[in-house]
Amino acid sequence: MKKADEIILSIPADAASKLWGVDMGPTNVDIHTDDGHIFNVCLTYSKGNLFLFHGWSNVTQHLGLSEGCFIVFNPIDCTTFKLTHFIDGVSAS
Secondary structure, eight states, X not given: OOGGGGTOEEEOHHHHHHHHTTSOOOSEEEEEETTSOEEEEEXXXXXXXXXXXXXXXXXXXXXXXXXXXEXXXXXXXXXXXXXXXXXXXXXXX
């Protein structure tokens, strides 16, 4: 994970469109980790892109995410996601 991605992470436009339609998404989402922690993360919209911002660094620090990690967001509902992460191709759960 690149240093910038530890602080702010872009949400692909096609994923945002599928989740929230053409309107702007919610302002906050909850991220559930495999170890039972729940993080509230703010979303911010800039230059046509949606980003996980305030609170995202807490997730990356808690999970020890680094460059090369693979993360999967499974939607529970439109504002809640289950995050599974993989380090060196192995699930960290």
